[in-house]
Amino acid sequence: MPKVRTNRIKYPDGWELIEPTLRELDAKMREAEIDPHDGKRKCEGLWPIFKIAHQRSRYIFDLHYKRNEISKELYEFCLEQGYADRNLIAKWKKLGYERLCCLRCIQPRDHNFSTTCVCRVPQHLREEKVVECVHCGCRGCASGD
Amino acid sequence: MAHRLLRDHEADGWERSDFPIICESCLGDNPYVRMTKADYDKECKICTRPFTVFRWRPGRDARYKKTEVCQTCSKLKNVCQVCLLDLEYGLPVQVRDTALSINSNDAIPKSDVNREYFAEEHDRRARAGLDYESSYGKVRPNDTILKLQRTTPYYKRNRAHICSFYVRGECTRGAECPYRHEMPVTGELSQQNIKDRYYGVNDPVALKLLNKAGEMPSLEPPEDESIKTLYVGGLDKRVTEQDLRDNFYAHGEIETIKMVLDKACAFVTYTTREGAEKAAEELSNKLVIKGLRLKLMWGKPQAPRPESETSEGGTQQVAVAHGGMLPRAVISQQQNQFQPSGPGVQDQPPPMQYFNIPPPPQLDRAFYPSMDPQRMGALVPSHDGESKSGSEKPQQGQHYPYQAMPPPPEQYPTQLYPPYGYMQPMPPYQQYPYHPAMPPPQAPPATQQYQHSGPPRPPPPVSGPSTSAPPVPSSSGSAPPVPGPSADASGSSHQ
Numbered sequence: 001m002p003k004v005r006t007n008r009i010k011y012p013d014g015w016e017l018i019e020p021t022l023r024e025l026d027a028k029m030r031e032a033e034i035d036p037h038d039g040k041r042k043c044e045g046l047w048p049i050f051k052i053a054h055q056r057s058r059y060i061f062d063l064h065y066k067r068n069e070i071s072k073e074l075y076e077f078c079l080e081q082g083y084a085d086r087n088l089i090a091k092w093k094k095l096g097y098e099r100l101c102c103l104r105c106i107q108p109r110d111h112n113f114s115t116t117c118v119c120r121v122p123q124h125l126r127e128e129k130v131v132e133c134v135h136c137g138c139r140g141c142a143s144g145d
Numbered sequence: 146m147a148h149r150l151l152r153d154h155e156a157d158g159w160e161r162s163d164f165p166i167i168c169e170s171c172l173g174d175n176p177y178v179r180m181t182k183a184d185y186d187k188e189c190k191i192c193t194r195p196f197t198v199f200r201w202r203p204g205r206d207a208r209y210k211k212t213e214v215c216q217t218c219s220k221l222k223n224v225c226q227v228c229l230l231d232l233e234y235g236l237p238v239q240v241r242d243t244a245l246s247i248n249s250n251d252a253i254p255k256s257d258v259n260r261e262y263f264a265e266e267h268d269r270r271a272r273a274g275l276d277y278e279s280s281y282g283k284v285r286p287n288d289t290i291l292k293l294q295r296t297t298p299y300y301k302r303n304r305a306h307i308c309s310f311y312v313r314g315e316c317t318r319g320a321e322c323p324y325r326h327e328m329p330v331t332g333e334l335s336q337q338n339i340k341d342r343y344y345g346v347n348d349p350v351a352l353k354l355l356n357k358a359g360e361m362p363s364l365e366p367p368e369d370e371s372i373k374t375l376y377v378g379g380l381d382k383r384v385t386e387q388d389l390r391d392n393f394y395a396h397g398e399i400e401t402i403k404m405v406l407d408k409a410c411a412f413v414t415y416t417t418r419e420g421a422e423k424a425a426e427e428l429s430n431k432l433v434i435k436g437l438r439l440k441l442m443w444g445k446p447q448a449p450r451p452e453s454e455t456s457e458g459g460t461q462q463v464a465v466a467h468g469g470m471l472p473r474a475v476i477s478q479q480q481n482q483f484q485p486s487g488p489g490v491q492d493q494p495p496p497m498q499y500f501n502i503p504p505p506p507q508l509d510r511a512f513y514p515s516m517d518p519q520r521m522g523a524l525v526p527s528h529d530g531e532s533k534s535g536s537e538k539p540q541q542g543q544h545y546p547y548q549a550m551p552p553p554p555e556q557y558p559t560q561l562y563p564p565y566g567y568m569q570p571m572p573p574y575q576q577y578p579y580h581p582a583m584p585p586p587q588a589p590p591a592t593q594q595y596q597h598s599g600p601p602r603p604p605p606p607v608s609g610p611s612t613s614a615p616p617v618p619s620s621s622g623s624a625p626p627v628p629g630p631s632a633d634a635s636g637s638s639h640q
Contacts, residue, residue, distance in 0.1 A: 112181055113179055113181070127205060128321075128323075129320075130319075130320040130321040131321055132318075132321050
């Protein structure tokens with residue numbers, strides 16, 4: 001993740017508008033990375049990482065696809081520099097996955113009986129209403145809820 | 146993980162299996178259970194050999210359970226792989242062994258290499274098909290075991306464990322915490338050890354059960370010598386009169402058996418007091434029919450009641466008897482009454498709910514005609530006018546008592562009683578609004594049928610007196626076809 005502004009990188013136009021937010025998000029991520037694990041469960045320690053990664057990718061995706069404030073060039077630049085996750089965004093473009101939390105939750109190989117994570121189940125179909133998925137702490141990322 | 150694949154499992158004696166040996170309670174109530182199977186996943190808690198671990202969720206509100214001991218160990222003691230309770234009786238090993246006087250403890254070594262060797266040998270023999278001396282299938286169940294055994298699955302043991310953070314007051318997970326937020330039950334029973342439980346030594350639960358078994362009271366005969374009736378409670382629709390007969394005939398001659406399905410009980414009357422006492426002694430605490438544990442108590446006598454006529458005494462009186470305490474309901478003459486009336490009579494509402502008519506006094510002498518308003522020609526109002534549908538519909542059961550008009554003479558003998566409990570057949574002028582030519586009594590009041598025939602019956606087949614017979618007289622033959630058209634009738638009548 002490039003955190004420093006080097007002279008070698010050519011930033012496309014429009015970069016100055018989004019740069020402050022991206023720097024903030026980067027700082028947030030760094031804090032999450034160095035947070036101590038005391039008082040947290042073993043899986044819980046990773047949840048903020050997933051959350052911030054989701055948030056970052058969401059920002060860039062929204063800017064380009066929803067609000068159209070960014071050119072394609074700048075968008076591609078962000079993806080290449082690692083400010084957003086290309087694969088996650090690819091899922092968001094699909095019907096039913098618009099609010100997907102992370103890529104682990106839809107991977108059947110990571111689950112018993114080849115299912116997806118419980119956070120993908122809509123709340124009205126679930127038995128337990130309040131749930132935090134073990135991978136990313138997601139409380140429900142089905143598109144309907 | 147790779148080393149597991151490269152080892153020679155046969156040589157090591159590690160155990161593989163296809164399906165766990167578990168009891169019903171541990172398997173759960175869900176017929177669609179999904180189970181994972183992991184070969185050599187954990188070591189057996191008793192013999193410490195690697196074995197196949199099965200893991201599943203026994204029901205919606207259950208935690209995940211997995212097999213704790215290997216199949217060899219479970220077969221040696223005939224216990225469930227998860228809960229270590231006997232497969233047939235659901236009892237701890239110590240209880241079962243003392244009750245059946247089996248002592249296999251010396252044969253199984255408990256320490257170190259001896260134990261592993263024994264387990265392996267046993268396993269090898271079992272796989273080779275040699276029959277080891279398993280006496281569990283051959284032992285006859287004796288009294289104690291029958292008293293103590295568990296007859297229905299017990300799913301409370303599948304609940305989640307207690308949240309230890311909650312106990313300290315520190316649970317930060319809140320609503321999503323999958324563990325139970327209750328205070329733990331402490332006491333002697335909470336210090337259990339899996340090895341002690343398995344070998345049947347020093348098991349607190351077993352000791353408690355055995356003490357309780359020793360003190361289980363036997364059914365004492367009541368002082369009133371005339372009671373020859375036993376009350377059997379906890380019935381289900383699976384238990385038939387024939388089952389009861391089969392169980393009770395051995396102890397004495399049965400006079401009658403009356404089943405009160407509404408209250409899930411039955412009353413068995415013997416011809417002799419000795420027979421009843423013998424049955425009580427032998428069957429108390431041990432009566433299990435078709436897997437249902439039944440409760441056995443002495444019946445209580447019924448208070449003497451005014452009856453206008455013995456055999457046709459007020460059904461309502463009987464109904465009241467049932468509305469009151471059950472064990473009182475059984476006395477032979479009552480039972481005689483019941484035979485003709487069929488078992489469902491207690492469904493009738495108490496006779497006191499008359500609509501506009503004050504209840505007549507219950508005397509055991511004949512009534513005077515002037516005491517019955519209908520005899521004097523008054524018209525008793527009914528809800529649906531002359532349509533019999535009202536009489537059929539229970540509608541808080543209020544109508545029917547007074548629509549239970551004294552039936553026309555030809556029907557009377559078999560009929561149910563009018564609520565007023567008098568016996569005389571009506572004078573002819575009674576017949577007028579209610580009895581067009583009546584088909585012969587479909588009389589035998591089967592109250593249960595009455596309850597079921599929700600939709601009103603079309604007038605012709607069931608008019609007049611038969612409507613007056615509160616229970617729908619229809620025998621089962623007429624019941625099924627009627628609801629069809631009457632359903633339409635009811636539909637249209639509501640529009």
